[in-house]
Amino acid sequence: MSYSFKVNKFEKGKAKRRGYVAWRSPSNIALIKYWGKHGRQLPKNPSLSFSLTEAHTDTSISYETREYESDECSLEFYFEGKPNEAFKLRLTGFLNSIIEFFPMLKYMDLHIESSNSFPHSSGIASSASSMSALALCLCSIEQELFESTPEDKFLKKASYIARLGSGSACRSVYGGFCIWGDEGSDQLYTDDYAVGFDDVHEVYQSLHDDILIVSAKEKSVSSSVGHQLMETNPYAQVRYENAEAQLLQLKEHLSCGDIMAFGKIVEEEALSLHALMMCSDPSFILMEPNSLKIIEEIRSFRTETGLPIFFTLDAGPNLHVIYPDNIMSEARTFIEERLIPLCEKGQHIYDFIGTGPVELSKVKTS
Ligand code: PMV
Numbered sequence: 551m552s553y554s555f556k557v558n559k560f561e562k563g564k565a566k567r568r569g570y571v572a573w574r575s576p577s578n579i580a581l582i583k584y585w586g587k588h589g590r591q592l593p594k595n596p597s598l599s600f601s602l603t604e605a606h607t608d609t610s611i612s613y614e615t616r617e618y619e620s621d622e623c624s625l626e627f628y629f630e631g632k633p634n635e636a637f638k639l640r641l642t643g644f645l646n647s648i649i650e651f652f653p654m655l656k657y658m659d660l661h662i663e664s665s666n667s668f669p670h671s672s673g674i675a676s677s678a679s680s681m682s683a684l685a686l687c688l689c690s691i692e693q694e695l696f697e698s699t700p701e702d703k704f705l706k707k708a709s710y711i712a713r714l715g716s717g718s719a720c721r722s723v724y725g726g727f728c729i730w731g732d733e734g735s736d737q738l739y740t741d742d743y744a745v746g747f748d749d750v751h752e753v754y755q756s757l758h759d760d761i762l763i764v765s766a767k768e769k770s771v772s773s774s775v776g777h778q779l780m781e782t783n784p785y786a787q788v789r790y791e792n793a794e795a796q797l798l799q800l801k802e803h804l805s806c807g808d809i810m811a812f813g814k815i816v817e818e819e820a821l822s823l824h825a826l827m828m829c830s831d832p833s834f835i836l837m838e839p840n841s842l843k844i845i846e847e848i849r850s851f852r853t854e855t856g857l858p859i860f861f862t863l864d865a866g867p868n869l870h871v872i873y874p875d876n877i878m879s880e881a882r883t884f885i886e887e888r889l890i891p892l893c894e895k896g897q898h899i900y901d902f903i904g905t906g907p908v909e910l911s912k913v914k915t916s
Contacts, residue, residue, distance in 0.1 A: 553742035555707050558696040560615075560654040571690040572610035572910035575683035576601045577674065578721045579759055579862060579870050581816050582797045583823045584730065586780035586790065591717050592741045594780065595793035596731030598800060599721045602759055603904035605668050607676060609683035610910070612661040613691055615654070622646055625660040630670070637664075641684075644715055651711060652688055654695060662687075668899060674761065675773070675864060681715030682708070682722035686907055709743035717777075720744045725906025727754075727804065733797050751807030756875035756903065762889055763897035764840045764867040771827070771834045773865050779830035789826060793819075809874065813860035816872065820862040827865075838867040840892040845869070847888050855880065875902075 578599040586594035623645040627638035641662065649655050664683070668674045685708045693699065699707075705723050713720035713730075721728050721744040730744035739745055780786050796815050803812040827834050841863065848861050848871065859873040859881050871889070873881045882900075890896050 553706070553710060553740060555651075555703070555710070556699075557651060557653065558692055560657045560695070566615055566617075567695060568612070568614040569691065569694050570610065570612045570911055571687045571694070572608065573683045573686040573690070573907050574606050574608045574910050575679050575686060575722050575907040576603060576725075576904045577605040577607075577676070577679040578602060578718065578728075579864070579872075580718060580721070581819060581862065582793055582800060583819050584717055585777065585823055585826060585865075586783075586786060587717060587777045591714055593717060593731045594786070595790040596729060596733035596739060596797050597718070597721070597793075598727065598729050598747065598797055599718070600727045600754075600757065600759075601722060601725050601904045601906055602901045604899055604901040605666075605674055605679065605761065607664060607666050607679035607683045608910060609662065609664040609680065609687055611687045611691065613658045615658045615695075617657075619656045621656070623649070623655050623660065624658070625662055628661075628663040630665045631663075648688075648711060648714060651707075652692065654692065655688075669766075674763075674868070674899070675866070677716035677773075678719040678722045681719035682712040682907065684715065685709070685712035685719070686723060686909070690909065690911070706743050706745075713743060723907060725904055726750065729797070733794055735798060747801070747804070749801070749805045751805060753807045753809055753874050753876075754804060754812070754903075758871070758873050758875065758878060758881065758900070758902045760871040760881075760885055761899040761901055762844060762869040762871060762885075762893050763899075764838050764844065764869065764892065765894050766897065769836060769866050771836065776827060776830070776834075776865055779832075780826065783826060783830050785826065785829060789822065792822070809858045813858055813872070816860050816862050823865065824863060836866050837863070841867045841869060843892050844889050847892075851884050851888070857881070859884070 578601045580597050580599040582598040584593045584597035629637050666676050689708045709720040709723045721730050724746045727747040728744045729739050729747045731741050733739050800815045857877050862870045
C-alpha cells in the first residue's frame, strides 16, 4: 500500500507571510546498495545505510507568500554564494514536480541558498545531502504556515519528498542507521520512505567512514543511467533477491555485534554493485586502477593484523574505509601510510557516523 500524507491547501487572500528556514543534512553511505528502480523513484530492492557527519549540505530558504497563484515555482538559487542558473533550472523542475504535495509553492517566492562542506568537484555525490536538506526545508515551511506535525510524521514526509529528488536522499533525513524499502520481514519498512534502524550493537555506534578520493573527475555514467541499465541486466532478478537476503543477514550482524560478518557483507555488496555495472549492456567500469589497489591493501592489512577494517564503494571510484573507533589509531596510521598516497592529490575526508540533520534556523535563533 502506498503512503499518503496530509496535503495542506494554501488559502488565497491570507495575510502575507515571510520566513526563513535552514537545514544541514548529511550524506549517507549505503551498506546494502540500492541499484535498480521503477515507477516514481521506487527501489527494486531494500537498502540500508548510515548517515555521515563531515560530508553535508547546508540549505536555506527565505520565502514570502503572495496573493496570486502562479503555475510554476518562482525562485532564485545561489550555490556556494553565487547565482547558479543550471542548478536553478534543475531545482525548478523538481519543485514543479512536487507541487501536488506542497500546493503552497504556487503562492510564494523563494530565495534558496545551498552549499556543500566538500568541494563540488571532489567526486563525492551531493544529491543525497542536498535533496534531503531541501526536503527538510520545505517541510519546515509547511510547519510554519500550517499546523505542526509530530516528529516522526515530519521525517516520513521529508524522507518521501527527498526520495522523489534522489532515491538515496530519503535515507539522509535520519541519524545513525536506516532502512529504505520493503524487506519482506514485517510491515515496518516501505519503499515510500526510509525508517531509522536502531537495533544496533554499540561497536557500530562510533563507526568511521574515511572517504578516499581516487578520482575527482565527473563520472562517465550517471547513477540514473546505471539504475536504468538494470532493466536489461541478466542478473537483475537474482540481485534483487540477494540484496533482500543480504539485508536480513546484515541486520542480524548489526544487532549482535559480529563485526567480521558485517564487514564481509559490506564488501560483497560494494563489489556486487560494481559487478552489475560491468555486466550491464553497455558495460561500464567506474573503478580506477587505484580503487583496486586500495581494496587489495585493505584486505592485506586485515589479514596481517586481524583488525576489523573494511571498504565500500558508491557508484564511483572513491573508497569508503569503515572501521570502529577502538582501532582508530592503527587504522589511521595504515590509511596515511598506504592509502592516501593512492588518492588523487592525496585528497580524503575523515568522516564518521552522524546524528542526522540539524535545523540551522532553530540553532541560530535559540
Ligand atoms: O540515489 P541515487 O539515484 O543517486 O542512487 C544511489 C546509488 C548508490 O549510491 C550506488 C547506492 C545507494 O544505495 O546509495
